[in-house]
Amino acid sequence: MNVFKFFALPFLVLFGHMAIADVSTPPAWPSVQLSVEALASRYPAKTVLIRHDPVYQTEKNYRTIPLQPIIKQLAKHYSGDLSQGIVVFTSKDGYQATMPYMDASATPGYLAFQDLGVKKGHWQPFQFGEHKTTPAPFYLVWPNSTDKEKWRYAWPFQLTKIALKPADQLFTNAVPQSANADVQAGFKLFSRYCIRCHAINGSGGSVGPDLNYPVNPAAIYSESVLKQRIMNARHFNPKTKMPVFENILSDSQVEKIQQYLKSFTH
Numbered sequence: 206m207n208v209f210k211f212f213a214l215p216f217l218v219l220f221g222h223m224a225i226a227d228v229s230t231p232p233a234w235p236s237v238q239l240s241v242e243a244l245a246s247r248y249p250a251k252t253v254l255i256r257h258d259p260v261y262q263t264e265k266n267y268r269t270i271p272l273q274p275i276i277k278q279l280a281k282h283y284s285g286d287l288s289q290g291i292v293v294f295t296s297k298d299g300y301q302a303t304m305p306y307m308d309a310s311a312t313p314g315y316l317a318f319q320d321l322g323v324k325k326g327h328w329q330p331f332q333f334g335e336h337k338t339t340p341a342p343f344y345l346v347w348p349n350s351t352d353k354e355k356w357r358y359a360w361p362f363q364l365t366k367i368a369l370k371p372a373d374q375l376f377t378n379a380v381p382q383s384a385n386a387d388v389q390a391g392f393k394l395f396s397r398y399c400i401r402c403h404a405i406n407g408s409g410g411s412v413g414p415d416l417n418y419p420v421n422p423a424a425i426y427s428e429s430v431l432k433q434r435i436m437n438a439r440h441f442n443p444k445t446k447m448p449v450f451e452n453i454l455s456d457s458q459v460e461k462i463q464q465y466l467k468s469f470t471h
């Protein structure tokens with residue numbers, strides 16, 4: 206029911222079915238169905254310049270609605286621990302992109318709903334697989350993301366819904382069996398920094414290998430080698446897509462992630 210409190214009346218129609226779900230299956234994690242009319246009536250639109258748009262590979266200008274107030278509203282209606290919250294962006298074909306709440310709320314993101322380079326109501330098409338498509342109705346853009354931190358930002362398009370969910374409900378196969386405090390802390394860190402690229406038992410991203418199936422690196426590398434592989438993957442593969450974590454994670458944090466990975470080997 207919480208969603209009704211902050212969105213204007215037009216949402217009632219879209220959220221009709223959710224009211225029933227909220228009553229029968231607590232806890233319902235907050236979500237919002239995106240509509241230009243409803244969002245624009247609540248949040249002031251802003252023009253945003255993207256210097257290197259990853260979809261169009263050029264400079265683009267968009268009319269947008271800011272993401273931050275939307276996810277902060279979701280956060281107000283969220284009963285979990287926000288440091289473990291994952292923002293889930295769903296596209297119209299069902300594709301889901303995820304970002305830890307801590308990252309999504311730290312830098313201004315914008316939901317582009319109009320391409321200012323073309324006639325109003327139109328979008329410039331781009332090649333996507335075998336077809337041409339457009340990012341409508343919403344495309345998530347990050348004007349301030351730097352190349353260095355690129356891996357933190359998701360740029361999903363054709364967005365229709367945003368939700369906030371706890372990592373352990375989203376990545377169920379990656380939840381550790383062990384109640385050990387370090388293992389649990391390791392899972393939190395893993396879902397903040399690693400799960401966008403690595404799955405555990407199929408739950409998570411696919412940019413890098415699954416870290417339990419078929420091989421768990423904690424079972425094949427010594428603790429010190431595994432630590433180096435996590436802290437600086439470039440040392441082993443200069444062209445890797447894996448970021449360097451030396452300035453992001455402390456020694457004790459990496460050790461907790463290692464204990465988390467190791468917990469799947471017994």
Ligand code: HEC
Nearest residue numbers: 356398399402412413414422434435438442445446447448
């Ligand atoms: C942006 C994507 C990305 C992120 C984020 C990421 N990795 Fe990776 N990781 C990769 C890729 C890709 C590889 C494959 C090997 C390579 O490219 O060097 C890899 C390889 C690894 C390996 C070696 C696996 C093996 O069997 O040799 C480990 C261990 C690992 N990552 C752990 C982590 C941990 C722990 C985190 C979070 C602190 C993390 N990674 C974050 C992309 C990522």
